[in-house]
Amino acid sequence: MMKFFINFLLSNVFFFLISSQIVYEFNRDFELNEKMTEEEIYLKLSYNDIYTYIKIGKQEKQLKVGLSFKDKALVILGSEIKNREVFDETKSDSYKSFSDVFTFDSQIIKANNSEDFIRLNTIDKKVKIKFILVEKLGEESLIDNPYEPIYFSGYLGFSINSVYQQDYPDSLPIYLSENYKHDYNSAFAIKFNIKEPGNYKGKIIMNGYPHDYDKKSYNKKQYKTTKIQTLDSFNDWCITIDNVYYGDNSVNENVYIIFRIEIGIIIAPNEFMKYVTDNYFDKYYKGKCEYKRFKLMYDEYKYYVCNKDIDIEKFENLKFELKDNSFNLTLNYKNLFYEYNNKYYFLIATGSSSLQNFIIGSVLMKNYDFVFDKFNSIIGFYDFSILVDEENNNFVVYIVIIAVISFLIILLIIYLIWKYFNKPRISRKNELDDEYNYISGNITDDKQ
Numbered sequence: 001m002m003k004f005f006i007n008f009l010l011s012n013v014f015f016f017l018i019s020s021q022i023v024y025e026f027n028r029d030f031e032l033n034e035k036m037t038e039e040e041i042y043l044k045l046s047y048n049d050i051y052t053y054i055k056i057g058k059q060e061k062q063l064k065v066g067l068s069f070k071d072k073a074l075v076i077l078g079s080e081i082k083n084r085e086v087f088d089e090t091k092s093d094s095y096k097s098f099s100d101v102f103t104f105d106s107q108i109i110k111a112n113n114s115e116d117f118i119r120l121n122t123i124d125k126k127v128k129i130k131f132i133l134v135e136k137l138g139e140e141s142l143i144d145n146p147y148e149p150i151y152f153s154g155y156l157g158f159s160i161n162s163v164y165q166q167d168y169p170d171s172l173p174i175y176l177s178e179n180y181k182h183d184y185n186s187a188f189a190i191k192f193n194i195k196e197p198g199n200y201k202g203k204i205i206m207n208g209y210p211h212d213y214d215k216k217s218y219n220k221k222q223y224k225t226t227k228i229q230t231l232d233s234f235n236d237w238c239i240t241i242d243n244v245y246y247g248d249n250s251v252n253e254n255v256y257i258i259f260r261i262e263i264g265i266i267i268a269p270n271e272f273m274k275y276v277t278d279n280y281f282d283k284y285y286k287g288k289c290e291y292k293r294f295k296l297m298y299d300e301y302k303y304y305v306c307n308k309d310i311d312i313e314k315f316e317n318l319k320f321e322l323k324d325n326s327f328n329l330t331l332n333y334k335n336l337f338y339e340y341n342n343k344y345y346f347l348i349a350t351g352s353s354s355l356q357n358f359i360i361g362s363v364l365m366k367n368y369d370f371v372f373d374k375f376n377s378i379i380g381f382y383d384f385s386i387l388v389d390e391e392n393n394n395f396v397v398y399i400v401i402i403a404v405i406s407f408l409i410i411l412l413i414i415y416l417i418w419k420y421f422n423k424p425r426i427s428r429k430n431e432l433d434d435e436y437n438y439i440s441g442n443i444t445d446d447k448q
Contacts, residue, residue, distance in 0.1 A: 021213050022176075022184075022206040023122040026052040026067060029151065030198055032340055038305050039294045042345055045338055046296055048264035048362050050200060051152050055119040057092035060126070063153040067204070069237055069260045070148070071157035073168040073175075074118070074131035075108070077150070081137060085153045089133060092116055101132060104164045107150055110136035113167070120176075127180060130169035148262060148297060156204075158188070158261070160228070160374050161235035173206045174374050187373040190261065192366035198338060200362055209371055209380070218369075219388045224325045225378040231256050231357070237372055239379055242323040244272060244358070247316030251275045256357040257320065259370070259379070263361030266336075266348045267301065272358075273350035276315075285310045289346075296349075304346035312337045312344060320358075327383055335363055 029049040032041055050067045056076065063076065063085060077086040089095045098113040114133040119126040137150065158171045169175055177186035185207045192202035211218040229238045237259040244252040251272050281289045281304055289306035312333045320329040338345045347363050371380035 020123060020207060022120045024052040024054070024156075024204045024206075026050050026200075026202055026204060028198075028200040030200075034341055038292065038343070038345075041340060042292075042294050042303055042305070042349075043296070045198075045345060045347065046263060046265050046294075046349070047148065048200075048262050049151055050261060050362070052156065052204065054156070055121075055126075056087055056131075057089075057116050058094045059092060060117075060119055061087055061092075063087060066150070066152050066155040066262065068148070068155045068157050068262045069159055070162070070262065071106075071155060071168075072159045072162045072165050072171050073157045074129065074154065074172055075111070075150075075157060076131055076133055076154040077137075078133040078135055080135045087133070087153070089114070089116075094128075097133065098130075099167075101165075101167050106164065107138045107148070108132075108134050108136075109138050110134075113169070118172075127176070129172065129175055129179075132168055158237075158372070159235070160237065163234060176206070177375060186375040187371055189369055189371045190365055191369045192362070200366060202366070210369060210382070218382055219386075221388050222382045222384060222386045223371075223380055224322075224327060224383050225373075225376075225380040226322055226325060228374075228377045228379060229256060231258065237379060239322075241320045241358070243319075243321040245317075245319040245321065245328075246272075246276055246279065249275075249279075257364075258357060258359045259365065259372075260359055260361050261365060263359060264347070264363065265303075265361065266363050267355070267359040268348050268350050269355050269357065270350050270353050273302070273348065276348070280315055281306075284314055294349075299351050301349040301351045303349040306344040306346070308339070308342040308344060310344060320364075325383070329364060329368060329381075331364060331367065335367065 027050070029051055030044065032044060036044070051064050052067065053062055054065055054074070055062050065074075065076070077084055079086055079088045079090055089097070094116055096115040098115065100110070100112050103109065103111055111132050111134045113130060115128055115130050117126045118129050118131075134150075134154065156172060157165075157168075158173070160171075160174075162168065170178060173184070173188045174186050176184035187209055188204060188206040189210050190202065190204060191210075192200055194201040205213075209218075209223070211220040211223050226239045229240050231238050238256050241255050241257055242253065243250045244255060252269060255269070277291075281291075285306060288310055289304050291302055291304055293300055293302055295301075315333040315336065318331045318336065321327075322329070336347050338347055368381045373380065
């Protein structure tokens with residue numbers, strides 16, 4: 001009975017904490033067919049078409065938008081874009097347009113800085129935010145387009161900044177933190193619920209840290225952080241890695257990881273790909289794997305596609321070492337090979353010889369619940385190998401709950417006492433009769 005009572009208190013008290021989180025659930029738009037070429041299949045694997053839904057304008061028009069770590073701001077296709085699901089700004093009396101924006105390194109040809117309401121989903125609130133309304137798009141082609149295509153009605157940008165989008169508004173979590181101070185936190189978490197290769201489902205949770213609003217699943221003692229790094233004057237979600245290991249052998253030292261959720265593969269330096277070629281593909285499966293080329297955005301990349309009869313379990317773990325945290329971000333063969341139509345597609349590609357760092361998307365991000373915090377310039381994650389004294393932790397939680405409930409009860413008692421002593425006094429009939437008889441009695445006595 002006591003356990004039930006405590007669980008009840010936990011669920012109800014923490015409801016107030018959880019209810020302050022802005023949650024957008026996302027899915028992946030992913031479909032292959034047997035008529036596709038190997039290059040088209042690999043492109044579908046590379047473009048990680050994750051989407052969520054937003055509601056915009058006073059009428060709360062629901063739109064399907066992608067997620068992007070490369071781009072900043074909320075970007076929405078406007079009424080000038082044909083044959084797409086768009087936001088018709090002419091039908092929103094709360095919409096405002098401010099100025100044209102300079103567009104470069106983008107599929108967007110013409111756009112303007114705009115403002116309207118957006119619903120903050122789970123907290124049942126809407127606020128005015130600035131976003132980019134697109135008026136003209138470039139030609140769209142999966143293979144020939146040098147930019148990441150805008151498949152949906154726009155995208156939610158999450159980048160810290162963008163050298164090509166200086167006049168764009170900030171990303172939604174940063175914008176809320178900067179423009180609605182004291183109400184919103186710039187930190188947001190990405191949590192994948194379904195993690196199988198090809199199929200992703202999860203949540204973007206804004207306004208805080210998982211160990212604050214989900215104490216059942218996360219503990220602050222398990223939370224580790226590493227500083228965001230600036231790479232070549234670009235402000236990206238980027239961290240330093242001390243060593244990159246294939247098995248127990250260090251292949252790269254002092255390199256960077258750039259996080260890009262919109263990419264479904266890992267783009268690695270040539271040095272790393274050469275090492276796994278020598279120590280896995282050529283060592284075991286020469287003649288059973290092809291090293292093929294494909295074009296992704298500006299550049300040409302190479303990847304492996306292999307026959308189904310190779311043994312992918314021989315591929316050793318890929319580990320990214322963070323010495324200060326005494327922790328390795330680890331991927332195994334299950335994370336790094338995708339099987340389709342009797343072929344294995346290796347989810348690591350490499351580009352030009354000038355590429356010295358790793359660009360990593362959902363292949364790694366779906367294995368760890370990362371927290372991105374621009375205000376504190378950190379990226380956080382949880383080390384669940386750290387054992388936490390659950391009983392002691394629960395004791396602290398129970399003390400907090402009892403204190404909160406006691407405080408609320410005291411407030412309620414004070415309110416009821418105040419209300420009792422400040423209610424209007426209405427004379428009842430018997431009181432009036434008593435007063436009348438008393439006065440009458442006095443008059444009679446005087447006369448006598």
